[in-house]
Every structure is written in C-alpha cells, then in structure tokens.
Amino acid sequence: MPVDPLNGRREVTVSDVAAAAKVSKATAARVLGGYGAASEAVRDRVQAAAEQLGYHPNALAKTMTTGRSNSIGIIVGDIENPFFAQATRGAADVAKAAGYDLILLNSDEHAVAEENAISVLLAKRVDGILVAPASTTDPSSLREAVERARPMVLFDRVADGLDVDTVVADNLAGARRLAQLLLDAGHRRIAFVSTIAHADEYRVGDRLGSSSVDDRVRGFVGALADAGVDDPARFVRLNARDGVPAVVRALVDDGITAIVASDSLIAQAAFRELRTLGRRIPDDVSLVAFDDADWTSLSAPGITVMAQPIHEIGAEAARLLIRRIAGDGAPTEHVVLPQRLVERESIAPPRS
Amino acid sequence: MPVDPLNGRREVTVSDVAAAAKVSKATAARVLGGYGAASEAVRDRVQAAAEQLGYHPNALAKTMTTGRSNSIGIIVGDIENPFFAQATRGAADVAKAAGYDLILLNSDEHAVAEENAISVLLAKRVDGILVAPASTTDPSSLREAVERARPMVLFDRVADGLDVDTVVADNLAGARRLAQLLLDAGHRRIAFVSTIAHADEYRVGDRLGSSSVDDRVRGFVGALADAGVDDPARFVRLNARDGVPAVVRALVDDGITAIVASDSLIAQAAFRELRTLGRRIPDDVSLVAFDDADWTSLSAPGITVMAQPIHEIGAEAARLLIRRIAGDGAPTEHVVLPQRLVERESIAPPRS
DNA sequence: TTGAAAGCGCTAACAC
DNA sequence: GTGTTAGCGCTTTCAA
Secondary structure (H helix, E strand, O other), rough: OOOOOOOOOOOOOHHHHHHHOOOOHHHHHHHOOOOOOHHHHHHHHHHHHHHHOOOOOOOOHHHHHHOOOEEEEEEEOOOOOOHHHHHHHHHOOOOOOOHEEEEEEEEOOOHHHHHHHHHHHHHHOEEEEEEEOOOOOOOHHHHHHHHHOOEEEEOOOOOOOOOEEEEEOOOHHHHHHHHHHHHHOOOOOEEEEOOOOOOOOOOOOOOHHHHHHHHHHHHHHHHHOOOOOOOOHHHHOOOOOOOOOHHHHHHHHHHOEEEEOOOHHHHHHHHHHHHHHHOOOOOOOEEEEOOOOOOHHHEEEOOOOEEOOHHHHHHHHHHHHHHHHHHOOOOOOOOOOOOEEOOOOOOOOOOO | OOOOOOOOOOOHHHHHHHHHOOOOHHHHHHHHHHOOOOOOOHHHHHHHHHHOOOOOOOHHHHHHOOOOOEEEEEEEOOOOHHHHHHHHHHHHHHHHOOOEEEEEEEEOOOHHHHHHHHHHHHHOOOEEEOOOOOOOOOOHHHHHHHHHOEEEEOOOOOOOOOOOOOEEEEEEHHHHHHHHHHHHHHOOOOOEOOOOOOOOOOOOOOOOOOOOOOOOHHHHHHHHHOOOOOHHHHHHEEEOOOOOEEEEEEEEOOOOOOOOOOOOHHHHHHHHHHHHHOOOOOOOOOOEEOOHHHHHOOOOOEEEEEOOHHHHHHHHHHHHHHHHOOOOOOOOOOOEEEEEOOOOOOOOOOOO
C-alpha cells in the first residue's frame, strides 16, 4: 500500500513522472536527480511533468541506494549551554554549506545517553558524527561508532584510546595564563573551581573525566607550582555540581583571595554567592573564568576571562568530519585552537 | 553492490540474521523488529544470531516501508540565541521521550532559508515540523508543508492564514504590564525598541512581521494610550537591526526617560550604550525588557524583565506536534502561555 | 507460528 | 541518449 500513513495521500514518485512524460523511470530519475545525461527535449518534458504533478524527491529512498544520507549527528552536553549552542551553530553553518543537515542530541554528559545517541544516529545512517564526549577517560560509549567505521570527530574534549580527529582549545595554556595573572597580582591562595565529578580530593597526576577540565587544572596547578606555591593541588575544588555557593563560602572562610572558575556557569554562581556574602570583587576576592559569556562584560565589575573560539571549534570539527566523509584517509588530526585573554576589572591585589 | 560506500564494508541485515538462524527473513524481521509473533525457541535463535553477527537495524529502511521516520524538524531563527536554544531543549526533551529525534535548521529569520529548510525536512520525510516562522504576515515559505499535509506547529509567533497549531507567550499582556510599571513610576516619554524590519515609521494599525513583536507593540501602545499619552505610536522605534546604540542615543537626546526593549539582546545593547553615554539606570533612564536572561540579574542594576516560559513553549509545541503526528484530528489549537514579571532595580521615577 | 513474495522510491549497471 | 533490470533493508499481506 503505497500511501502516506500520515495523511492517506500518496506522494508523486519518479515513476509517476516518468509515466506522465512518457519516458522510462531511469530517464526520469536522471533528469530529476541531475545525474547522467538526457536530451534537451526529454529534460523539458520530464521537468514539466514533475512540475505539473508536484513531484518532490524522497531523500530517504536516495539514501537507501546511495548509502549517503547527507546528515550528520551532533551530540552535545546540553544545547541550552551557550557553549554548545555556539559550537553547534558553527558546525551547522559549515555543514549546511556542504549540503549536510544536523541531527541534534543532548547527552547531559551521561555515558548512557551518549551511547543511545550514537545508536540512534547510526541507525539513521548519518554520514558522520560530531561529539563532545561525556567522558575522556572512558569513551566506551563511543566505541561502537568507531568499530562500525563511521567518521567521528570529537570537539571540546579528547577521548583516550580513540583514534579519531579532535578539535579543542588550548586550555592548558589558557589556565596557565589566568593563574599567572593572579599570581602577578600577588595572590598565593588561589582556588580552582569545577563541577566535574571526581572520586577524591584532587591530587597531582589524577586524570579528570573531561580533558578540557583536566588541562585547565594542570595548567593552573603548574603555574602555581612554578611560582613556588606549596602543594597547589589542595586549591583545586571539584565535584561542585550542585554546590558552587557552598564551595565558594568554604573558600572564603578558608581565606582564599582569588578564584578561577572552570566555566562561565560556575563563575556566574560564584559571582552571585560572593555578592550574597557581601564580598566585593575584586577588592575582597579576585575572580576569573573561562568563556567570554555575555554577562561577564555587563556585570560590575566586568570579569576577566579566557575566551575560547567556540564557533570555530564547532566549525573546524565539522570541516574535519566532512573531509573524512569524503574519504580523506590522512592520519588522525588533533587541532588545538588558541584561547584569548580578555582583561576586565575582576583582578586586584589580595587584601591583607 | 550492497556495500557501505563509507567504508567498503557491508552491514549485517535481517536477511543475514535469518540465514544464520535458519528462519525466513519475515520471521527474523518479526523478532528483530519486535512485532508479530514468534516462538520462544525461534526468538532465541534469531537473537543469538543477531548478537553474534553484530546486527544493527537500518532505521531508514524501516522508514521506507512504514512511512514513519521518528524524526521531527525544528526551524529556529538562530540556535545561538538563548531563546531558541532553550525552546529547542524543551522540544528535544519531549520529542526524545516520545521516541523522536530533532533535525535542527537555522533560518536566520529569512524566508528563503526557511523555505529551503522546509524542503529539506520534507525530503527527509520528517514526521512533523516545528517552526518559529520568519514572517507572520507572509508565511508563504511554510505553505508547502501545509499543502503536503505534514503536521506543523508554530512556536513563538503565529502566521496569518495558516491553519496550524501555535504556541506563543502572552506578549500583549506582558507588554501592557511592563508599560504600566513605567507609567506608574511617573514616566510619560517611554520608548519601545525593536530590531524588527518595518517599511515606515510605526503607526497604529500597522502589522509587524512577527506576531510576538506586534503583540508587544500593541500592548505597549495600548497601555500608553489608556494612560492618556498623546500619540504613543511615535515612541515606537523599529528597524534597529544594526543600530541599537544609535537609536538609544537619539532617544536620550529626545529626552526619553524610559525604554522597553523588545528582547534581551536589544536590552543588552541599550544597557551598554547607556553606560557608554554615562547615563545611569535607573536614575537617568529606566530600562525594562522581555526575557529573563542571565545577565539581567547579574548586571548593576538588575533589570526588571518580563520572563517567558521559553522551555515550556518548545515543550508544548512538541507535545502538540506529536499529537498531530499520532493522528489527532481535533480543531487547530492556539496555546497562549502567561509571562511572568521579575522586578529588579531598573525602574525609578523620571528625572526632571 | 512461520514463510514466500511483493513493494517502499530511488539509483546503478548494463545493454541497446 | 534511453530503457531494462536489479537491488538497497526493511515491513506487510497472504497462505500455509
């Protein structure tokens, strides 16, 4: 029953057009699909018939025979997070220009959701997958894609033991720079705050679940160590998932004089809590963060941040993916994009 | 040649599993697809074979025969705009729970891009389409979908002459409320600023390209008129696309004492320009806006805003769409969600 | 409960 | 330049 289950009507097919134009199905398909050759006369007849009948190609049928869907999947932590929204836009623009559409899935940074997402995308026969892996250290949820030899490009974070292209920002250098700024201002008791989950207190050598946070922490700790700060690892506060305010409170009680927020959302929570506590930025506490979010230039004071080329991260990832889809067999590429410091007014020398 | 063009390998199909399990293709398909009936023994054999061969369903082939793709298209102005990102997330969650995925397309508020998006989605045989129409007054780009009887639900704005479900916020009431707040504070020279394109100076009775902006303007003008303000339409500033700062400057020169920003991006630009001009909020100029964006509670002063249930707009639109896809033939529904006032510190009595 | 066969709408050989 | 014929991988009658 060749009827459309959605409305009981039947869509016009190549066969219909062929019949109306009195040519074979193959010929009609050739002019409609824009491949092969056809005489001027036939071409006109077919196009007229198509127009008249209201022919609309079925991309799915095409995919069935060509094996190419012209869609790529993108798995982000949460599209509501401005970081992912921007990266997605960057990817979407590149994809669109190359004739691809995006199937968007949120993982909420959970491996199971990520694995489901991969399955769905593979089942829908996307030509490739872009993903910000939920876990750098255990990317088993992504392995299926690799095993089934589907082109995949990771962005924002890398994944251990996965031989695929990656596009990330230079978080190590960025974190170093941010910490150095604080150190230069005279701070010694500087905290690094992240919501990332981690089993224990952070210790040098620990591997974090997100390579970008891992790089930031290492850059931070490295800078402090180089400056002669004793046991910098003790200033790293992870697991702040639901409790950035509480963490900030504890930090303030501990006499910390500066905070490095691992992302803009954490910085926001810290900013609010500091305000609630009546601590002034930067007089009482200095605050710096990653990502040049809107609010960081609208708040008083403006926040000094390490800006990431978010758009470009998404765009570059899409470019690499499309190259792979096209069959580029070059060795795996690991792109690291530079970050950019935006200095504002949230740093001052420590109080005491 | 049944090979995968992407990697030269061939995916395992129902036929392969059937052969290995020594049953017919139909039987294998029944157990693999989870429909029809099969004896325990056969079921086990098929599943074992599938497992062993590494069978993965081809959703496209399924769509070909069933006509259902389990994907829905969503067309937004720009996914980078927090409003659309949030609405998309709301829609994604509802869609996912019902087994649908989202194909995301940006229209940049252009009718041609919107029309292309519709074509692409229709070609990919999505089961339905969610769209924030680029134009309320000329939704011809959406007509194809309606004519082809594809379920479609509009969100954030309605479209003239299109008999489809819509989900919008109560912008008329929201704008009235915002204007009233300013009026109550003593303001009489209040401007409404929007980036929407409009041929001429705004005049009462004009129809704007976006129903939500149109409603906001009407609510604004209505409130001023009710308060006895003479010719309120002259306070409406449209076409601010690239020049919110310039518009704000002119407004200040004109002695305006309060500004209603049509959305959070405009409010942001206005906030910056006012700061640049050295005008203080709310002492020199009062400022209110739509959307409870992050920054409005982080800035100094905090901005009084009319919050929209953005998440819910997307979610509700998805719910309606899914109902239609399921074959609900109920009359077209037009959902209007209430807005919520969030009072902060950006309103004060006018200076003079 | 199981199987045979047809068909979804298209493209891809291959022949003429 | 055009037509014929097979499929792509699945679901769906219809019989047995």
